[in-house]
Amino acid sequence: xxxxxxxxxxxxxxxxxxxxxxxxxxxxxxxxxxxxxxxxxxxxxxxxxxxxxxxxxxxxxxxxxxxxxxxxxxxxxxxxxxxxxxxxxxxxxxxxxxxxxxxxxxxxxxxxxxxxxxxxxxxxxxxxxxxxxxxxxxx
Amino acid sequence: xxxxxxxxxxxxxxxxxxxxxxxxxxxxxxxxxxxxxxxxxxxxxxxxxxxxxxxxxxxxxxxxxxxxxxxxxxxxxxxxxxxxxxxxxxxxxxxxxxxxxxxxxxxxxxxxxxxxxxx
Numbered sequence: 001x002x003x004x005x006x007x008x009x010x011x012x013x014x015x016x017x018x019x020x021x022x023x024x025x026x027x028x029x030x031x032x033x034x035x036x037x038x039x040x041x042x043x044x045x046x047x048x049x050x051x052x053x054x055x056x057x058x059x060x061x062x063x064x065x066x067x068x069x070x071x072x073x074x075x076x077x078x079x080x081x082x083x084x085x086x087x088x089x090x091x092x093x094x095x096x097x098x099x100x101x102x103x104x105x106x107x108x109x110x111x112x113x114x115x116x117x118x119x120x121x122x123x124x125x126x127x128x129x130x131x132x133x134x135x136x137x138x139x
Numbered sequence: 140x141x142x143x144x145x146x147x148x149x150x151x152x153x154x155x156x157x158x159x160x161x162x163x164x165x166x167x168x169x170x171x172x173x174x175x176x177x178x179x180x181x182x183x184x185x186x187x188x189x190x191x192x193x194x195x196x197x198x199x200x201x202x203x204x205x206x207x208x209x210x211x212x213x214x215x216x217x218x219x220x221x222x223x224x225x226x227x228x229x230x231x232x233x234x235x236x237x238x239x240x241x242x243x244x245x246x247x248x249x250x251x252x253x254x255x256x257x258x
Binding site for chain 2: 073075079082083086107110111113114116117119120121123124126127
């Protein structure tokens with residue numbers, strides 16, 4: 001079975017390559033960063049969704065994007081769970097911008113060109129993914 | 140337009156920019172910013188205390204970073220001047236815990252925290 005952490009590792013590699021390359025044309029570097037946000041998001045989203053579905057009788061297809069990160073940030077959730085929800089929302093928003101916005105305004109323009117930020121957030125997604133496996137438990 | 144205030148610290152300390160927005164900007168849809176998470180929690184808070192909490196956490200972790208504070212948007216950006224991405228990512232949990240302990244979980248979760256790196 002596919003492990004979504006591989007998406008996160010791919011995101012890490014894409015963004016690290018982009019940070020190291022300093023390549024011309026710059027658009028290819030931006031494409032790597034944009035792709036990295038998308039892979040990091042799906043890596044974390046699928047990991048969280050699987051963790052929840054494995055512990056609760058919930059159809060994983062009903063755990064859609066906005067509902068998932070909103071639910072995780074509910075005030076009754078534990079601190080670590082809320083933090084995972086926030087990282088999920090961050091990556092979701094970045095993925096939306098990365099995939100659909102060709103001429104983003106600030107701060108998005110900066111984020112979508114920032115390979116070092118993409119490396120950081122991919123690494124943060126890996127940490128969040130590690131947290132979510134043990135934290136999403138029945139109330 | 141909003142008005143800005145910038146505190147110039149001694150060398151090595153974070154520079155803190157506080158950027159205020161006009162009241163109408165708070166309620167209108169603003170696609171340039173993240174939506175406030177956690178069910179849209181908006182709350183009054185002591186922004187001097189919030190700023191001090193973020194500054195203290197940045198100092199304690201030894202991050203070489205500036206802070207951009209936007210009270211009306213409940214937004215804080217940590218702008219790294221430099222730093223290793225893996226080390227920063229590994230310390231973000233500790234950073235959050237530091238700030239949470241100082242300002243409380245509800246307040247903390249009602250603030251959107253953004254990151255950037257100086258190009």
